[in-house]
Amino acid sequence: MPTHRGGIATRGRGYRRVVTALPKPRGRLSEEVLAALSELPVAQQDLQPSHAESAEDAALTLWVLHELSYRGFDDVDDDAERDPELFWLRCLLEDDLERRLRERWPGPPDADLSRDFFDWVADHDGPSLARHVQTDATEEQVLDLLRVRSVYHLKESDPTSWVIPRLTAGPKAALVELQYDEYGAGDPGRLHHELFARGMQASGLRPEYGAYVDEAPAEILEQNNALSMFGLQRRLRAAALGHLAAFEATSSLPSRRMAQGLERLGFPAELIAYYTEHVEADAVHEQVALREVCVRLVAEEPGLEPDVWFGAWACLDLEDRTARRLLEDWEVA
Amino acid sequence: MSAVAGPGGERADVVLCPGGPMLLRGEHVVLDDDGREHRTTRPVSAVCRCHRSASKPWCDGTHKLLPPKLRP
Numbered sequence: 001m002p003t004h005r006g007g008i009a010t011r012g013r014g015y016r017r018v019v020t021a022l023p024k025p026r027g028r029l030s031e032e033v034l035a036a037l038s039e040l041p042v043a044q045q046d047l048q049p050s051h052a053e054s055a056e057d058a059a060l061t062l063w064v065l066h067e068l069s070y071r072g073f074d075d076v077d078d079d080a081e082r083d084p085e086l087f088w089l090r091c092l093l094e095d096d097l098e099r100r101l102r103e104r105w106p107g108p109p110d111a112d113l114s115r116d117f118f119d120w121v122a123d124h125d126g127p128s129l130a131r132h133v134q135t136d137a138t139e140e141q142v143l144d145l146l147r148v149r150s151v152y153h154l155k156e157s158d159p160t161s162w163v164i165p166r167l168t169a170g171p172k173a174a175l176v177e178l179q180y181d182e183y184g185a186g187d188p189g190r191l192h193h194e195l196f197a198r199g200m201q202a203s204g205l206r207p208e209y210g211a212y213v214d215e216a217p218a219e220i221l222e223q224n225n226a227l228s229m230f231g232l233q234r235r236l237r238a239a240a241l242g243h244l245a246a247f248e249a250t251s252s253l254p255s256r257r258m259a260q261g262l263e264r265l266g267f268p269a270e271l272i273a274y275y276t277e278h279v280e281a282d283a284v285h286e287q288v289a290l291r292e293v294c295v296r297l298v299a300e301e302p303g304l305e306p307d308v309w310f311g312a313w314a315c316l317d318l319e320d321r322t323a324r325r326l327l328e329d330w331e332v333a
Numbered sequence: 334m335s336a337v338a339g340p341g342g343e344r345a346d347v348v349l350c351p352g353g354p355m356l357l358r359g360e361h362v363v364l365d366d367d368g369r370e371h372r373t374t375r376p377v378s379a380v381c382r383c384h385r386s387a388s389k390p391w392c393d394g395t396h397k398l399l400p401p402k403l404r405p
Contacts, residue, residue, distance in 0.1 A: 115351070122397055173344075181375045252394030256387070283392040284379040287350050 020074040023064065023213045027057030033064060033089070037076045042085035049092045058093060059221035063213070065090040066228040070155065071209065094229045098236075101226065101314050108309040114295045118286070121249045121312070126320035127327055130254035133261035141330050142265060146205060147212040148220045148326070152227070153196040153274075154209045157182035159224075162231035163240045168300050171241070174292035178244075178285050192277070199271030217329075219322040226314055238304035241297055242311030245289040250316070251282035352404040354379035354392035365390045 025031035029051040036042045052058035067073065068081040080086060111120055133142055157179055164175055184190030197207035206212070213221075230240035255278035262272050298305045327333035348356040357363075357378045363371045371390055379392035382405035386393045396404050 118352070118397060177376055181377070185376055252392075253397065256393060279393045280379070280388055280391045281375065283354065283394045284356065284375065284377050286394070287348075287353060287356055287379060288377060291348070291350065 020071060020210070022073050022076070023060060023210075025057075026060045027053030029053065029057050030061045030064065033061050033086070036086070037064075037073070037080055040077050040080055040083055042083050044085060047085055047089045049089065049096060054218075056218040056221070058096070059218045059225060060213075062090065062093040062097065062225045063221045065093070066225060066232070067210070069228075069232065070158065094225075094233070097222065097225055097229060101317070102310070104317060105310055105313050108306045113298060113305060113308065114291065117245065117290050117294075117312070118249055121246055121316070124316045126316060127323040127333065128254065128257075129323045129326060130257040130261070132327065132332065134257035134264075135261070136332065137261060137265070137330075139265050141326075141332075142262065142267070143203070143205065144215075144330075145326065146200065146203065146271075148216045150196065150200060150205070150212050151210070151216050151220055152224055154193050154200075154207075156193040156196065158193075159227040159231035160240060160244050163237050166234045166237045167297065170296040170300060171293045174288055174296060175241070175244075178288045178293065181281060181285070192274075192281075195270075195274040195277060199268070199274040202268035202270035217322075217325050219318070219325045223318045223322055226318055230311055230314075236307065236311075238294075238297060238301075238307035239311030239314065241289070241294050242308035242313075243315040244311075245286065245294050245308070246312035246315035248282045248286040248289045250319070252279050252286065255279045255282065349382075349405075350379075352401065353396050354382055354405075356380075363390045 022034050022037065023030075025034050029047070029049070032047055032051060036047065049058065052061065064073075065086060068076070068086070072078060072081070109116075109120055111117070129145060133145065137145075160175070161179060164172060164179070167175065180186075182192050184192070184194070188194060200207040227240075227243065230236045230243055255275045259272050259275040259279070262275065294308050298308060324333060344358075346358045348358075350356060357373060357380055358376070359373070361373045361378070363373070363378075363380060365371060366389075381389050381392045381395075383396040383399060383403070385395040385399065387395065
């Protein structure tokens with residue numbers, strides 16, 4: 001079993017703060033996969049999804065396998081990304097995640113995508129972490145939240161970038177316009193995941209990519225895994241874009257609440273700036289993501305509309321589960 | 334109704350979103366109610382049309398909290 005190393009690779013610009021140490025295993029399957037990463041190639045049929053001891057074990061394993069296609073890990077050969085056994089295991093774990101999501105999904109609503117989408121999102125009544133932060137959360141709870149949110153926020157928008165080459169001109173141009181803003185419109189200092197890293201650092205937290213994965217519960221890992229799965233599989237491109245539209249449509253107002261809660265608790269301006277940026281940015285992005293990305297996609301490929309709704313629903317459902325989990329952990333649910 | 338492109342297939346620079354803001358593509362200076370200038374800072378900006386935004390002249394999503402009749 002590989003040891004958990006705290007080594008931090010630093011680079012001059014861009015992703016200058018990158019932790020690429022492997023996380024700690026959470027059961028038999030993740031233990032086997034983490035061990036296998038240092039002994040490539042993996043022997044045939046050594047790794048089976050049935051070895052997962054828990055949802056956490058399976059979710060962490062899939063998260064590690066996805067990371068091989070993002071920034072990889074120290075001391076793990078870049079070829080791990082295309083090891084047939086690891087890739088096969090990733091496919092099986094993704095299939096399992098998708099099956100569980102589709103089983104929970106009530107199906108597409110009887111609604112017009114362009115006209116009714118925002119009301120459909122607003123009618124979804126789930127627990128809100130932002131509302132808790134706004135009025136009641138303690139500093140410790142907010143720090144907990146920032147640490148587990150960092151698993152996504154420090155690579156914000158990256159999973160959606162996989163979708164770009166799979167689109168036709170209309171939705172592609174609009175998606176790139178949106179992503180360009182997410183990526184700071186050419187300025188690395190305004191890149192959203194850099195803004196978050198700055199906010200983390202100012203708050204006394206580690207700003208390095210992946211630093212707090214060991215603290216992330218299964219629900220957080222599944223949110224990340226679903227995004228990566230939607231992005232990495234061309235078949236699921238409409239789900240990726242539906243997820244994007246729902247994510248943006250549930251960001252502006254909650255970001256305002258987050259900013260108010262952080263002000264209430266005296267968090268530093270750098271962190272508050274990350275959320276206030278999202279109030280205005282996502283008021284734009286939700287319109288572009290719906291009207292110019294998803295509606296155009298469906299106009300060109302009408303058969304993809306159900307998956308737009310599926311991806312949007314998955315975004316809301318997975319956030320509900322995360323919110324419930326954290327509020328229960330904090331004993332405020 | 335969808336705000337996609339004009340009849341000629343041309344991309345619109347100004348898009349009126351039903352019930353929501355006005356999207357503005359490119360660099361502009363927006364003059365607010367009080368005569369103050371605000372320069373756009375992103376590739377596409379959303380200008381508030383419901384008059385309830387706390388970030389005026391920019392949209393902050395507040396229109397979604399209004400009953401449909403009061404939305405732009």
